[in-house]
Amino acid sequence: MICMNCSKPACLEACPRDSIYRREEDGVILIDEERCHGYRFCMEACPYKRIYFNEQRVVAQKCISCFPRLENGVAPACVRQCPGRVRHLGHIDDPDSSIHKLVRKWKVALPLRPDFEVEPNVFYVPPMLPTAFDENGEFDEEASRMPIEELRDLFGPGVDQALATIASERDKVAAGGHSELMDMLIAHDWKRPARTVPRGSRHVGSAPAALAGGRLTPMAALLGTASDHRRAAASRCAVRAPRGAVRVPGRRAGRIGSQR
Numbered sequence: 673m674i675c676m677n678c679s680k681p682a683c684l685e686a687c688p689r690d691s692i693y694r695r696e697e698d699g700v701i702l703i704d705e706e707r708c709h710g711y712r713f714c715m716e717a718c719p720y721k722r723i724y725f726n727e728q729r730v731v732a733q734k735c736i737s738c739f740p741r742l743e744n745g746v747a748p749a750c751v752r753q754c755p756g757r758v759r760h761l762g763h764i765d766d767p768d769s770s771i772h773k774l775v776r777k778w779k780v781a782l783p784l785r786p787d788f789e790v791e792p793n794v795f796y797v798p799p800m801l802p803t804a805f806d807e808n809g810e811f812d813e814e815a816s817r818m819p820i821e822e823l824r825d826l827f828g829p830g831v832d833q834a835l836a837t838i839a840s841e842r843d844k845v846a847a848g849g850h851s852e853l854m855d856m857l858i859a860h861d862w863k864r865p866a867r868t869v870p871r872g873s874r875h876v877g878s879a880p881a882a883l884a885g886g887r888l889t890p891m892a893a894l895l896g897t898a899s900d901h902r903r904a905a906a907s908r909c910a911v912r913a914p915r916g917a918v919r920v921p922g923r924r925a926g927r928i929g930s931q932r
C-alpha cells in the first residue's frame with residue numbers, strides 16, 4: 673500500500689533507532705534498513721498501517737514511493753502502470769497540476785482520516801453514495817447504501833461539499849456541458865496522470881475513477897509529497913519538517929530488490 677509520506681509521520685517519531693527519515697529533496701519517507709533492528713514500533717505507530725515486517729530480513733519495510741524512478745524523472749510504477757489511470761501525480765503548488773486542481777481548486781480530494789493528525793500527503797476523492805434498494809427491490813433515490821456519517825468519519829466534514837461538487841459537475845456533463853473536474857476524474861487526458869515527472873519535482877501524487885452501476889463513481893487517491901518546510905504556511909501538503917527528520921548524509925534505503 674502507498675505510504676502517505678505524512679508531514680508529521682508517526683512512524684518516524686516512534687523509531688528509537690532513528691532509522692526512519694525524510695528525504696529533503698522530495699519529502700519521501702524512507703526506512704534505513706541498515707539501522708533498523710526490527711523493533712516494530714513504527715508498525716504500531718503508523719495509523720494507516722502502511723509498514724510491514726520482513727520476517728526473513730528482520731526489518732520493517734514499506735512503500736518507497738518508487739524514489740529511484742522519481743530520481744530519473746519517471747512516475748511511480750503504480751501510477752505509470754495503472755490501466756484505469758486512477759492515480760495522479762503532481763506538485764500541489766503547481767496550479768496546472770491535477771493534484772493542485774483536485775485538492776485546492778475543486779476541493780474534492782481529501783485526506784483520509786484527518787483526525788489522525790499526521791497530515792497525510794495522499795488524498796482521496798470520496799465515492800459517490802450508491803442508491804439503496806427499497807423493500808420491492810427498486811432504487812430508492814432518497815436512501816443510500818453508504819451512510820454519509822461513515823464518509824464524514826473517513827474524510828472529515830468537507831466530504832459533503834466534495835460530493836455535492838462532484839454531483840453538480842457530473843450533472844453538467846450529463847446535460848451536454850463540459851467539466852474540467854470530470855475530465856480529470858475519468859482520466860480523459862490519460863497521459864497526464866502518468867506523465868513523466870520532471871526531475872527535481874518535490875511533489876508526487878495519484879487518483880482513481882471508476883464506473884459502477886452505470887454511474888460515475890470517483891474513488892481517487894492522490895498523493896502529494898513535499899519536503900520544503902519553508903512552504904508549509906502556504907501549502908497544506910507541504911512538509912513541516914518534524915523533529916528528527918533531518919536526513920543523515922550517507923543514509924540509504926534498503927535495496928530496491930528487497931522491496932518487491
Ligand code: SF4
Nearest residue numbers: 675676678682683718
Ligand atoms: S503513512 Fe505511516 S509509514 Fe507512511 S509516513 Fe505516514 S506514519 Fe509513516
Ligand code: SF4
Nearest residue numbers: 735736737738748750
Ligand atoms: S509502486 Fe512504488 S509508489 Fe506505488 S505503492 Fe509500490 S512502492 Fe509505493
